[in-house]
Amino acid sequence: MSTMRRNGMTLVISGPSGSGKSTLYKAVSGKLGGVGFSVSCTTRSPRPGEQDGVDYYFLTKEDFERRVAAGDFAEYACVHGNYYGTLKSELSSRMEQGMDVVLDIDVQGAMQLRALAEKDPHFRDSLEFVFVAPPSYAELEKRLRGRGTESAESLEKRLHNAHEEMTFMGKYDYLILNDVLEDAVAAFEALIRSLRLSVKRMKLEDFQ
């Protein structure tokens, strides 16, 4: 099929631990060209082997706060005393190149992005919200227990968080129930291909 030049999109992807979302989007990005990953900023120290600009952009606390005040962040949060956030420029620069970006983020961050999309037409046209869920709560619990690597307390906490996150499902645009991985991969791949047909991101002036 012929294609037209277009702006890229940002696929905002959330889902509880046990939903298999990272396996899913990694599989799809390997099959489809033109999909990159958003690199976040953080004020925590790099761990051995982590590279600035690849794993994270490592910022000082002062830098981070200055950029928050300047409105440079699409979303950010403070976790255990460290800041984490996504720069608007990280998303915009790729979008202008027609590159799609996967942004794996928790529901709180996604809701900040939803608010940004509601007030900024640039982000309204570029952000697409995808929730990846297990097929049922029973299956979620089975998967988390199946890891067998966690204390009862930590498992309880994960289950509680997962239930909490699942209540946000309705705030997303698309829902993928990840039961059989290969089916979920096919669905996610079809979704990305289809969202590439969105008129709002196409450069219609190219048509002649």
Added chain:
Amino acid sequence: MSTMRRNGMTLVISGPSGSGKSTLYKAVSGKLGGVGFSVSCTTRSPRPGEQDGVDYYFLTKEDFERRVAAGDFAEYACVHGNYYGTLKSELSSRMEQGMDVVLDIDVQGAMQLRALAEKDPHFRDSLEFVFVAPPSYAELEKRLRGRGTESAESLEKRLHNAHEEMTFMGKYDYLILNDVLEDAVAAFEALIRSLRLSVKRMKLEDFQ
């Protein structure tokens, strides 16, 4: 992949003569289950072989006008003295059964449906607007000329109408450039599958 019960959608499909849209959606409905076609109402007389409720719902002019006044139509038009229109109930009843409906309509009718979607949340959540275009104006002209069945005057008129319709492309949600048919069929099939993942039509209360 697991699925959830959902409301159906109406795929509002437009595209100029020569875009190949009907070949496209007929091919896709043959491959995918759960896709039906919307049946329109008309006041023109049935032609030999046409069946009421299959080809059209044949209404008297008085009936049609009464139903227009009652607000029963999602869209309607008067062409050469005959009315044509789509009942809201034709779309709603299928949607509630989780059935997707293809509604092939010209750009004027589609814009009436767009206005309906803007004021009625029920239709806002169910209507999806798809434009099917040839890959270029040159190719469109080639296809129309290639039919070789038309007078120069009739061809001129078709070309003029096609150019006119193409200016509405930007008012649709999705654009399929139909260059190689099998690619366009794959794209359209992926689009329908993806739109079935739309959270706004899912019965999320089913999740447990």
